[in-house]
Amino acid sequence: KIIRLKYDFNYKNMLKRFTSLTQILEAEKPDLIYYHDVSMNFREGVAFVKTYPATKMIMDFHIDYSNSGRTWKSKYILHRIIKRLFFFNGAKKYLSKILPVVPASAIFLKENYGVPNEKMEIMPLGADLDLINELKEHGARKEIRNNLRINDSDFVIFSGGKLTPHKKTEILIESFENLYNDNSKKFKNAHLIIVGDSTEKDADYFEKLKRYGQKNKNIHFAGWLNPVEIYKNLLASDIAVFPQSQSVLWQKAISTGLPLVIGLAFGNTVNYLNEKNCILVMEDGEMNAQKIAEHIYKLYSDASLYKKMQTAAFETTSELLDWNNIVKKTLS
Secondary structure: OOOOOOEEEEEOOOEEEEOOOHHHHHHHOOOEEEEEOOOOOHHHHHHHHHHOOOOEEEEEEOOOOOOOOOOHHHHHHHHHHHHHHHHHHHHHHHOOEEEEOOHHHHHHHHHHHOOOHHHEOOOOOOEOHHHHHHHHHOOHHHHHHHHOOOOOOOEEEEEEEEOOHHHOHHHHHHHHHHHHHOHHHOOOOEEEEEEEEOOHHHHHHHHHHHHHHOOOOOEEEEEOOOHHHHHHHHHOOOEEEEOOOOOOHHHHHHHOOOOEEEEOOOOOOOHHHOOOOOEEEEOOOOOOHHHHHHHHHHHHHOHHHHHHHHHHHHHHHHHHHEHHHHHHHHHO
């Protein structure tokens, strides 16, 4: 059953409160109350758990310094005073699990909400492996490649997400163009698929990206896609490249068996996803068009390395990213 609630308070999408949960909780008698980030509706959950202590209350947490806490007001007023003192502190002893979705979120919780490491457990967002396998069986790879006039033997790079300047997608396009135009590299059978779009705020940036890419017929802008179409485009690709800024697409890409090239910034880390070595990492400061091109060409030209990283991606998915396993972990 899904019950959708409206907000009765929303301040610039930073402070949001739903209409009261109390009546719904009393009517449904849930076994689990699952909060998404620090909530202005914590008090209703706490009151219910006090009355029905068999009910578990947990919270996942998606915030890190790439998407919040980057100004003095956000860090100290929003997080350390308003959200921490007025909402989180009253709920924390009733939370049986606190689940940051990436290590950078755990750092944010520790520094701004005082949550010790031993009280947290990283829970990756993961991917729908059942859907991925179904799409494979129905020929998603061939469907997308046919639609884009990409040959079976061509090499396809995937990238995308919300296209903001933080993503540095223009550097990936520059890398692709440099490889494509270097006749010694024999890279003419490569394609770049960019999924996503910009918000109105970054519309000029997206237009700039399209201008960069419009000279090359092998650069394809797919726009906003629903989750099924995103998975299809991932399955049509051979590697994924994300020059900078964390994205849920990292994990979706790994789950479709893609080796990754990732640039790190804002305190992000991929160690928890890279124990099997399915990711080539550029640390903050070394991310540039030349470095990205080197990593792409390494995967393009070295079949042995590519196969090892692809196998590592599948193993990482099985151990960490399969939604079926994540659900079991959440409910345990």
